[in-house]
Amino acid sequence: MSVFFQTGKFCIFRKSFNNPFCNLLLLRNYSDPSKKFIKFNDVVEQRRAEARRSLVVQVNSESSFSELYGYCSKYAPIKDVYHYRNTEKEHFMLIEFETEENVKEVLQVCSSHQKDLDVMPIQSPFLWFKAAANNKETYKVPSSKSLATKDGITVIDDDILFEELLNCETMSNQMQLLYERTKLNDLGIRLRFMVARQFEVIFKSLYANAVVHPFGSSVNGFGKMGCDLDLVLTNDLTEEMSGAGRRLVFQEKRVEGGARAGGGGASARQLELLGALLELRVPGAAAVRRVLAARVPILKCAHVLAAASVDLCCTNTSGVYMSELLWMFGSLDPRVRPLTFAVRRWATAVGLTNPHPGRWITNFPLTLMVLFFLQQKRKTGFILPSVRFLVSKAGKQDIRIAEENINCTFLRDLNKLPQETYGQCEEDLETLLLQFFEFYAQFDFQEKAISINEGVPVRKPNALPLYIVNPLEQALNVSRNVSYEECERLKLEVRNAAWQLEAELEGKKEEDWGLLGLIERKGSRGLKKLLRVGNSHRLVSVKDLFKDDDFTSDTNTKSHQTKSDTEIEKSVKEMKQSMDNVEKKEQRMKFKNSQIASEVFRIRRNKIV
Numbered sequence: 001m002s003v004f005f006q007t008g009k010f011c012i013f014r015k016s017f018n019n020p021f022c023n024l025l026l027l028r029n030y031s032d033p034s035k036k037f038i039k040f041n042d043v044v045e046q047r048r049a050e051a052r053r054s055l056v057v058q059v060n061s062e063s064s065f066s067e068l069y070g071y072c073s074k075y076a077p078i079k080d081v082y083h084y085r086n087t088e089k090e091h092f093m094l095i096e097f098e099t100e101e102n103v104k105e106v107l108q109v110c111s112s113h114q115k116d117l118d119v120m121p122i123q124s125p126f127l128w129f130k131a132a133a134n135n136k137e138t139y140k141v142p143s144s145k146s147l148a149t150k151d152g153i154t155v156i157d158d159d160i161l162f163e164e165l166l167n168c169e170t171m172s173n174q175m176q177l178l179y180e181r182t183k184l185n186d187l188g189i190r191l192r193f194m195v196a197r198q199f200e201v202i203f204k205s206l207y208a209n210a211v212v213h214p215f216g217s218s219v220n221g222f223g224k225m226g227c228d229l230d231l232v233l234t235n236d237l238t239e240e241m242s243g244a245g246r247r248l249v250f251q252e253k254r255v256e257g258g259a260r261a262g263g264g265g266a267s268a269r270q271l272e273l274l275g276a277l278l279e280l281r282v283p284g285a286a287a288v289r290r291v292l293a294a295r296v297p298i299l300k301c302a303h304v305l306a307a308a309s310v311d312l313c314c315t316n317t318s319g320v321y322m323s324e325l326l327w328m329f330g331s332l333d334p335r336v337r338p339l340t341f342a343v344r345r346w347a348t349a350v351g352l353t354n355p356h357p358g359r360w361i362t363n364f365p366l367t368l369m370v371l372f373f374l375q376q377k378r379k380t381g382f383i384l385p386s387v388r389f390l391v392s393k394a395g396k397q398d399i400r401i402a403e404e405n406i407n408c409t410f411l412r413d414l415n416k417l418p419q420e421t422y423g424q425c426e427e428d429l430e431t432l433l434l435q436f437f438e439f440y441a442q443f444d445f446q447e448k449a450i451s452i453n454e455g456v457p458v459r460k461p462n463a464l465p466l467y468i469v470n471p472l473e474q475a476l477n478v479s480r481n482v483s484y485e486e487c488e489r490l491k492l493e494v495r496n497a498a499w500q501l502e503a504e505l506e507g508k509k510e511e512d513w514g515l516l517g518l519i520e521r522k523g524s525r526g527l528k529k530l531l532r533v534g535n536s537h538r539l540v541s542v543k544d545l546f547k548d549d550d551f552t553s554d555t556n557t558k559s560h561q562t563k564s565d566t567e568i569e570k571s572v573k574e575m576k577q578s579m580d581n582v583e584k585k586e587q588r589m590k591f592k593n594s595q596i597a598s599e600v601f602r603i604r605r606n607k608i609v
């Protein structure tokens, strides 16, 4: 299980990131139309190189730019400077220098310690900018130079987003806008690679061959602003390190406890050490929690300097290949990511997904559901191919074997894929979203499993309520945690959404038309509706805004469900009713909170008064 601590087992993974073939590819001219797809490894390698050329510096405010720019450019040429603030509203600048060597030069002139503090110094790419001892030095910044971003990782405010969605022409435009305005942006990705770089630099002091790779939504193209950062520590042996001709070999430390996962396994024990390292030696890492008894043991922490929550593991290298697979599917057709964003946002709004782990579906299986839907054959062909098809097109260079011999081999270079095997339909995003809901409203969850490997429904191997085949370990179900009740809720909500969209096609544009009606949280729907119009005659007292009626679930009032499902839905309704009651109570309690009260006041003042 523990790849990191089984030297040599992970050579194929290592080669994919380190070999000269990849480096050569970096020099390729992507304006060549026959090479319209970039490889995942190339993108990752570019991001890693960017991180090696960059430093993050805490500053006083965004107006520190000229002083910082002037000071740093004395030592090395600067490419760009990006400003952002963390959740504590502290200011930072990510500086990208021209070369990796430049960063080394700048690091040499850093001071590592304040004399009056009892701190053990450590070097990492996260720095702070001390006030000048005297004010004599003045710095000139070329007029062409300015901050590449200001407040570059701020998540768009829901009020602004909804206003923009309201002003869109079509629902397809709304979906595209939702994607553009909420996806993880360039600076968000840069910062995630900076954290990976920082961990790698520090872990290298203990593990000579440590490499830290981001995976999951930070790199798979489905990440939104503020998404968590999944990291995996891998054992990347270079040719020199394992060279057969080298006869003097470093003594190694073998760990008792075997390589089994879970509490007590070698990997869990190493994670304990890394946890202590994060707590004691990694600037920015805070609130470290150990989840070591899990199938894949992880460390969780917040990175306060990069404003990200981090999950670190050292066994789940197949997760990187999974990210590659998802990234490839997202690149094949420009509709895949906006559609997935709309579905994920809808699922959050109706409470199907939840940031905390539990018996409900999460974003990853939900994404697989979208991909599976797009693999269905249409009159004009396929939007996405199956994984089986990608495997059939794989060559020698695509072979990857991850931990526990998990076969992660599939075609990597999408330029080799025949054009008629993907993107073969003209439907717009709006139509696809409606079709998505209709598809799952009719899906036989009782008997069938969702498999993006096959691209068609397959027989369920067991009676678990929801079965979504893990594309890289097909004997596993990625939605095994989903309870019967949650699966029923999923079925109910896709029907509701389909009904809502169908009804809208016939009606006129309301205040929450199109996507808005699907992605506004139920609890705030009544409030938002009342406030958005801006009519003084619709002014209401705060008490009225939180009348119970506002929180009555739409699902309880619509009568579009089929008769054959009445029994099941009755029990689900009862369950939902009790959940809604809890929600109502929560809303009332929340409203007592003065922060919410002032938020309501702010919306009223801005929108109505």
Ligand code: GTP
Pocket: 215, 216, 217, 218, 220, 222, 223, 224, 227, 228, 230, 319, 320, 322, 323, 362, 363, 364, 470, 473, 477, 478, 479
């Ligand atoms: P968000 O964090 O919700 O934005 O999405 P995510 O895709 O990053 O999901 P998550 O953080 O839960 O998981 C990170 C990655 O781990 C996913 O993208 C998958 O590659 C992988 N993963 C998640 N759940 C499973 C699972 O049940 N089985 C396997 N094999 N891999 C999983």
Ligand code: MG
Pocket: 216, 217, 218, 227, 228, 229, 230
């Ligand atoms: Mg994640």
